[in-house]
Amino acid sequence: MISFDLKNLQQNITANPETIADFLKKIANRKQGFYEIVDDKKTLADVKSFAKKMRGKYQDVVILGIGGSALGAICLEQSLTHLFKKNAPRLHVLDNIDPTLISELEDVIDYKKTLFLVITKSGTTPETITQYFYFRDKTNKKKLDPKKHFVFITDPKNGFLRELATEERINSFAIPENVGGRFSVLTAVGLLPAALIGLNIDKLLAGARMMRDQFLSTNFEKNLPFQLAKIQYEFSKKGKNINVMIPYAQKIFRLADWYRQLLAESIGKKNLGITPINALGVTDQHSQLQLFNEGPNDKLFIFIEVKKFHTTLKIPKIYQKSGLDFLDKNITFNQLLQIEKDATAESLTKNNRPNFTIKIDAINEENLGALFMLFEGATAFLGEMFQINAFDQPGVELSKKLTKRALLNL
Numbered sequence: 517m518i519s520f521d522l523k524n525l526q527q528n529i530t531a532n533p534e535t536i537a538d539f540l541k542k543i544a545n546r547k548q549g550f551y552e553i554v555d556d557k558k559t560l561a562d563v564k565s566f567a568k569k570m571r572g573k574y575q576d577v578v579i580l581g582i583g584g585s586a587l588g589a590i591c592l593e594q595s596l597t598h599l600f601k602k603n604a605p606r607l608h609v610l611d612n613i614d615p616t617l618i619s620e621l622e623d624v625i626d627y628k629k630t631l632f633l634v635i636t637k638s639g640t641t642p643e644t645i646t647q648y649f650y651f652r653d654k655t656n657k658k659k660l661d662p663k664k665h666f667v668f669i670t671d672p673k674n675g676f677l678r679e680l681a682t683e684e685r686i687n688s689f690a691i692p693e694n695v696g697g698r699f700s701v702l703t704a705v706g707l708l709p710a711a712l713i714g715l716n717i718d719k720l721l722a723g724a725r726m727m728r729d730q731f732l733s734t735n736f737e738k739n740l741p742f743q744l745a746k747i748q749y750e751f752s753k754k755g756k757n758i759n760v761m762i763p764y765a766q767k768i769f770r771l772a773d774w775y776r777q778l779l780a781e782s783i784g785k786k787n788l789g790i791t792p793i794n795a796l797g798v799t800d801q802h803s804q805l806q807l808f809n810e811g812p813n814d815k816l817f818i819f820i821e822v823k824k825f826h827t828t829l830k831i832p833k834i835y836q837k838s839g840l841d842f843l844d845k846n847i848t849f850n851q852l853l854q855i856e857k858d859a860t861a862e863s864l865t866k867n868n869r870p871n872f873t874i875k876i877d878a879i880n881e882e883n884l885g886a887l888f889m890l891f892e893g894a895t896a897f898l899g900e901m902f903q904i905n906a907f908d909q910p911g912v913e914l915s916k917k918l919t920k921r922a923l924l925n926l
Contacts, residue, residue: 517877517883518727518740518874518876518886518890519874519875520740520743520744520872520873520874520875521821521872521873522747522872523872524861524862524864524865524870524871524872524873525747525870525871526865526870527750527870529743529746529747530736531736531742533734533735536733536734536735536736536739536742537734539742539897539900540734543897543899543900546896546906547694548694548695548696548699548896548907549692549694550696550700550702550892550896551728551731551732551889551892551896553692553695553702553703554702554721554724554725554728554885554889555725556692556703559689559690559704559707560707560717560721563689563707563708563711563717564717566667566687566708566711567708567711567712570631570712573629573631574604574605574629574630574631574712575604575605575606575625575626575629576604576605576606576607576608576624576625576626576629576630576631577605577606577630577631577632577633577709577713578608578609578610578621578625578631578632578633578651579607579608579609579610579611579632579633579709580610580632580633580634580635580644580647580648580651581610581611581633581636581644582611582612582641582643582644583611583697583698583777583781584696584698584700584701584705584777585611585635585636585637585644585669585700585705586609586610586635587611587698587701587770587773587774587777588700588701588705588774588888589607589609589701589705589706589709589710590609590611590773590774591701591770591773591774591884592706592709592720592884593607593609593709593710593713594769594770595767595768595770595879595884596710596715596767596880596881596884597713597715599766599767605631605713607709608621608625612643613643613646613647618647622654627654627655627660627665628658628660630665631665631666631667631712632648632665633667633669633709634647634648634666634668634669634670635668635669635670635705636669636670636675636677637675637691637700638670638671638675639670639671639675639677639678639679640675640676642916642919642920642923652666662684662686663684663685663686663687666687667686667688667689667708668680668681668686668689669689669690669691669704669705669708670690670691671690671691671693672690672691672692672693673693689708690704691703691704691705696907696909698777698781698782699778699892701888702720702724702885702888702889707720707721715881716881717881719880719885720881720884720885721885722885723881723882723883723884723885723886723889724886724888724889725885725889726882726886727740727741727885727887727889727890727893728889728893731889731893740890741889741890741891741892741893741894741896741897742893742894744890744891744894745893745894745895745897745898745901746897746901747816747872748790748816748894748898749898749901751816751870752790752816755813755814756814756815757790757791757814758790758791758792758815758816759779759790759791759792759793759815759816759817759818760793760794760795760804760808760815760816760817760818761776761792761793761794761795761820762795762796762797762800762817762818762819762820762860763796763797763819763820764797764798764819764820764821764822764857765820765879767879768820768822768879768884768887769794769796771820771884771887772792772794772796774888775792775891776792776794778891778892778895779792779891779895779898780792781909781912782895782898782899782906782907783895783898783899783902783904783906784911785904785905785908785910786904788902788904789902790898793815797819797856797857797860798853798857798860801860805863808864809863809864810867813867813869815869816871817861817864817870817871817872818871818872818873818874819857819860819861819871819872819874820873820874820875820876821854821857821873821874821876822875822876822877822878822879823875823876823877824877824878825850825878825879826878826879828848828850829848829849829850830846830847830848831843831846831847831848831849831852833846861873874887874890
């Protein structure tokens with residue numbers, strides 16, 4: 517379950533049903549499928565069937581992908597598996613072409629027991645395709661069957677990978693044509709790696725459907741995605757053009773990474789937008805909080821609070837020392853984390869820095885699915901509020917074109 521605590525905004529945010537209905541109509545006219553894919557029973561069945569067949573066959577699963585093809589899987593893996601103990605199959609995400617990253621991955625994998633997921637919607641993303649060429653060459657030289665070691669996740673009809681999948685009969689899954697990469701975590705892009713490492717993707721999609729239904733509601737109190745977008749938009753008009761997301765849970769820190777791309781790439785256009793910054797409580801209380809409290813007052817702070825952790829750890833009292841009397845209360849790390857979060861929010865409020873809290877009852881598949889849809893829905897609303905297309909990325913495309921031109925001129 518997800519809820520908002522808005523008291524520290526010190527401002528009443530509201531909207532009437534007609535306003536929300538108008539925005540929903542504008543979003544529908546964009547013909548984007550990010551909120552419809554959660555009903556795709558065929559992809560769900562195909563992913564589950566494939567994951568079941570692969571069970572026990574591989575020690576490592578390697579994602580070759582970047583941006584929206586990688587960040588969702590990273591978030592799923594860190595949020596929903598053990599932070600330190602990695603059971604087989606282990607998930608590795610190569611979201612960079614740094615040669616050291618690629619080389620050192622080879623130090624820890626056995627090609628015979630590794631499955632590569634090649635993820636690019638266009639099928640021509642230079643970073644991903646070059647990675648594929650590299651690992652395909654290695655498997656060829658080891659005389660391994662590519663059909664047993666590669667899976668493509670790409671456009672359903674077009675592109676190099678789609679052609680190759682057909683020609684070489686390599687297993688493949690489709691990214692719907694009306695779903696962009698940064699909105700694709702609830703397609704096979706995120707579902708397949710999640711299923712391969714043993715996550716419950718039925719529950720993930722159930723949580724997303726619950727939030728999707730809220731997204732489609734014209735009731736302001738029920739529509740959390742609209743509430744979030746409205747808050748972000750109203751404060752951006754007041755000069756708060758930087759949003760700082762601060763999860764107070766180690767496991768969901770990478771959610772902030774995933775959201776950073778979603779917000780930046782969707783809304784940063786036409787000299788408009790909101791700049792996302794990541795922080796982690798309590799780590800960044802000792803890193804960025806000085807700036808947040810006494811630096812430029814141009815930020816809106818979004819805390820994410822987990823009500824119940826997977827475990828409760830007591831803080832033992834083993835010394836009687838002056839100056840440590842504040843720890844003489846027989847408290848838990850859970851309580852200390854919550855107290856520090858509340859104190860941080862209060863300090864920001866006292867310094868006239870607007871902030872609010874997104875609360876989740878626990879870190880699990882349902883809530884993570886709901887969070888994905890919460891932020892995707894809010895981003896779609898934000899696009900219409902700013903009167904921009906939240907689903908294109910011309911600034912990214914220009915860089916891609918210049919890269920390809922430079923390679924052709926070598």
